[in-house]
Amino acid sequence: MDAAVIGGGVIGLSVAWRAARAGLRVAVIDPDPGSGASHFAAGMIAPVGEAEFGEEAVVALNCDSAARYPSFIAELELDAGRSAGYRQTGTLHVAVDGDEQAALERQFRFRQHLGLAVERLTSSQTRELEPALAPSIRGGMLVESDHQIDPRAMVPTLLQACSRLGVQIHRSRASLLVDRGRVTGVGLASGERLDTSKVVLAAGCWAGVVSGVPAEDVPPVRPVKGQILRLRGAPEMIARTIRGESVYILPRGDGRVVIGGTVEERGFDTSVIAGAVYGLLREARALLPDVAELELVEASAGLRPGSPDNMPMVGDSTTEGLIVATGHFRNGYLLAPATADAVAGVLAGGRWPEATQPWSPARFRRTAEVSA
Amino acid sequence: MDAAVIGGGVIGLSVAWRAARAGLRVAVIDPDPGSGASHFAAGMIAPVGEAEFGEEAVVALNCDSAARYPSFIAELELDAGRSAGYRQTGTLHVAVDGDEQAALERQFRFRQHLGLAVERLTSSQTRELEPALAPSIRGGMLVESDHQIDPRAMVPTLLQACSRLGVQIHRSRASLLVDRGRVTGVGLASGERLDTSKVVLAAGCWAGVVSGVPAEDVPPVRPVKGQILRLRGAPEMIARTIRGESVYILPRGDGRVVIGGTVEERGFDTSVIAGAVYGLLREARALLPDVAELELVEASAGLRPGSPDNMPMVGDSTTEGLIVATGHFRNGYLLAPATADAVAGVLAGGRWPEATQPWSPARFRRTAEVSA
Numbered sequence: 001m002d003a004a005v006i007g008g009g010v011i012g013l014s015v016a017w018r019a020a021r022a023g024l025r026v027a028v029i030d031p032d033p034g035s036g037a038s039h040f041a042a043g044m045i046a047p048v049g050e051a052e053f054g055e056e057a058v059v060a061l062n063c064d065s066a067a068r069y070p071s072f073i074a075e076l077e078l079d080a081g082r083s084a085g086y087r088q089t090g091t092l093h094v095a096v097d098g099d100e101q102a103a104l105e106r107q108f109r110f111r112q113h114l115g116l117a118v119e120r121l122t123s124s125q126t127r128e129l130e131p132a133l134a135p136s137i138r139g140g141m142l143v144e145s146d147h148q149i150d151p152r153a154m155v156p157t158l159l160q161a162c163s164r165l166g167v168q169i170h171r172s173r174a175s176l177l178v179d180r181g182r183v184t185g186v187g188l189a190s191g192e193r194l195d196t197s198k199v200v201l202a203a204g205c206w207a208g209v210v211s212g213v214p215a216e217d218v219p220p221v222r223p224v225k226g227q228i229l230r231l232r233g234a235p236e237m238i239a240r241t242i243r244g245e246s247v248y249i250l251p252r253g254d255g256r257v258v259i260g261g262t263v264e265e266r267g268f269d270t271s272v273i274a275g276a277v278y279g280l281l282r283e284a285r286a287l288l289p290d291v292a293e294l295e296l297v298e299a300s301a302g303l304r305p306g307s308p309d310n311m312p313m314v315g316d317s318t319t320e321g322l323i324v325a326t327g328h329f330r331n332g333y334l335l336a337p338a339t340a341d342a343v344a345g346v347l348a349g350g351r352w353p354e355a356t357q358p359w360s361p362a363r364f365r366r367t368a369e370v371s372a
Numbered sequence: 373m374d375a376a377v378i379g380g381g382v383i384g385l386s387v388a389w390r391a392a393r394a395g396l397r398v399a400v401i402d403p404d405p406g407s408g409a410s411h412f413a414a415g416m417i418a419p420v421g422e423a424e425f426g427e428e429a430v431v432a433l434n435c436d437s438a439a440r441y442p443s444f445i446a447e448l449e450l451d452a453g454r455s456a457g458y459r460q461t462g463t464l465h466v467a468v469d470g471d472e473q474a475a476l477e478r479q480f481r482f483r484q485h486l487g488l489a490v491e492r493l494t495s496s497q498t499r500e501l502e503p504a505l506a507p508s509i510r511g512g513m514l515v516e517s518d519h520q521i522d523p524r525a526m527v528p529t530l531l532q533a534c535s536r537l538g539v540q541i542h543r544s545r546a547s548l549l550v551d552r553g554r555v556t557g558v559g560l561a562s563g564e565r566l567d568t569s570k571v572v573l574a575a576g577c578w579a580g581v582v583s584g585v586p587a588e589d590v591p592p593v594r595p596v597k598g599q600i601l602r603l604r605g606a607p608e609m610i611a612r613t614i615r616g617e618s619v620y621i622l623p624r625g626d627g628r629v630v631i632g633g634t635v636e637e638r639g640f641d642t643s644v645i646a647g648a649v650y651g652l653l654r655e656a657r658a659l660l661p662d663v664a665e666l667e668l669v670e671a672s673a674g675l676r677p678g679s680p681d682n683m684p685m686v687g688d689s690t691t692e693g694l695i696v697a698t699g700h701f702r703n704g705y706l707l708a709p710a711t712a713d714a715v716a717g718v719l720a721g722g723r724w725p726e727a728t729q730p731w732s733p734a735r736f737r738r739t740a741e742v743s744a
């Protein structure tokens with residue numbers, strides 16, 4: 001075994017598939033692959049729409065990963081022989097009152113300042129583009145370049161591609177085996193051990209609780225709960241993802257619609273809270289009244305892996321052979337191609353690309369050492 | 373076989389159990405017993421709270437059935453050896469604005485006029501009784517005598533009692549077999565037939581689509597959709613069922629809470645609609661703000677059997693040996709004891725009691741003949 005990946009979410013599976021594609025023998029260990037945050041995510045690939053003030057440096061990395069998507073998907077679908085649910089449909093940000101208009105104008109100028117392609121729309125231009133929007137919409141911002149993946153298609157497609165390329169999937173909890181500062185393998189719940197000198201820790205918000213990881217290499221990751229609704233019923237309602245200040249409404253094009261936008265920290269709690277469901281429906285209806293007519297198919301919650309600065313942790317640890325790839329927070333799908341390419345490259349004997357060096361988990365170790 | 377019951381909801385199972393208790397050999401035929409309206413119902417036993425203007429005659433029948441509950445449950449639990457989830461907790465009706473206060477006053481006077489035990493409460497008395505109610509509550513009406521059953525306990529308990537008394541449960545669709553105006557048995561999907569001269573048609577909203585029923589005896593029943601939410605989290609939030617104008621909030625006493633109140637006619641459609649979920653949560657929060665903190669465990673919809681006058685159809689048909697017991701609309705649990713006692717009595721050779729004679733399905737036949 002050339003490498004083992006602990007965690008079978010979109011990051012772990014993407015790494016395993018890319019590494020297998022590079023000719024490595026790879027195993028993925030996960031009690032239930034694809035059942036965590038990757039299962040519940042909406043799948044927005046929105047580096048421009050999600051660009052945040054103060055995160056300018058991240059925007060370039062995000063755009064780099066998003067740019068890899070078309071070829072990443074083409075190769076994935078070729079290997080798997082099935083669709084990954086990738087759609088280039090754009091996002092329409094909308095404002096429903098004066099305050100939101102002012103905020104949207106600031107968002108627009110910030111993106112212009114960064115040289116990103118965005119278009120500012122009047123109220124009537126906004127509603128012309130998406131006639132189902134509420135008459136109260138005050139204005140919009142169109143991001144043509146943002147797109148989406150369907151997680152309910154992407155995860156099975158990644159699993160299929162892995163399977164076809166000979167990746168072993170072990171449905172088990174995993175513990176890291178280390179001897180004198182070097183990775184020696186992974187232990188399974190059955191007692192079996194997989195011998196390997198390289199392990200990728202890609203267990204999302206659980207990456208901090210995998211046993212056997214030396215204390216100095218435990219990633220400072222925490223679960224950030226996102227509650228999400230899945231609905232269906234109106235294939236023609238909207239063509240693009242609609243984003244308000246506190247909610248997004250994402251159409252799959254076949255009548256399925258996803259509504260999300262909540263961010264909470266409640267530990268490892270995936271319960272669906274009535275107030276969150278109510279809030280999502282209220283905000284979504286305010287933007288798009290026809291949401292009330294849709295069938296509510298699923299209300300669920302996923303736990304995204306947040307890091308101390310909410311940016312990914314991808315890079316080497318202090319244990320030889322242990323690579324960390326977690327902390328992708330809201331951007332697991334967006335950052336899967338760049339993460340997988342970088343990690344698979346290193347597993348195959350290459351070096352970390354310059355682009356992912358700011359993601360190194362060493363930034364938290366340095367802070368710890370300085371404060372110690 | 374002395375009798376077969378088509379339909380394994382609360383009515384069919386109650387009839388079968390009571391008939392078996394009277395010494396009859398009984399079979400119940402249902403593709404999935406207890407999975408219809410009986411599974412989704414809240415289980416309010418509220419003859420006083422639900423008394424409607426213009427339905428004075430019904431109130432007496434409803435109260436009669438409710439009065440049978442304590443002994444019905446005692447015998448059922450004895451036969452089954454498990455709890456049926458019966459709780460005598462009362463209902464508190466509340467008004468949140470001036471219009472609702474006026475409506476509640478009319479409801480109160482109407483019940484007083486009928487001689488029913490109800491108590492009118494001021495705003496502060498109401499909130500003293502249930503401190504979690506919103507400060508905006510204007511007044512209340514307490515109905516101590518209304519109580520509740522937990523359908524998720526009652527249905528398995530009925531199935532268990534049936535099983536212990538030797539009732540055969542056939543998991544199958546059923547068709548009625550009739551020869552020259554007399555029931556001869558029931559056909560199962562497997563091709564098997566059960567020979568019997570007495571059949572009870574208790575298939576709820578599907579009672580009108582059971583094959584083999586002669587045209588003149590097809591009950592004029594229609595599905596009336598009710599959407600319902602199941603939540604959990606706050607055992608101490610409320611002690612009584614809270615009823616507003618368009619929503620009820622029912623506590624099971626163990627932290628589980630049921631919210632319902634919708635009535636729609638959309639045919640055999642059990643989809644959960646976003647707008648209904650939103651409306652139930654909005655109305656419930658307006659009465660009881662803490663609802664927002666509860667976990668939303670289930671959002672579902674059941675199909676209640678409505679008759680043309682929304683009153684039950686229980687009685688003989690024109691086909692010898694065919695008894696109809698459906699159309700219980702919102703009162704399936706409430707009316708199960710009276711229905712089961714009456715039907716089991718007739719199956720055992722007795723006559724229809726005076727109390728259930730107004731429920732005879734003949735009232736719709738007469739109308740049809742007059743208008744023909």
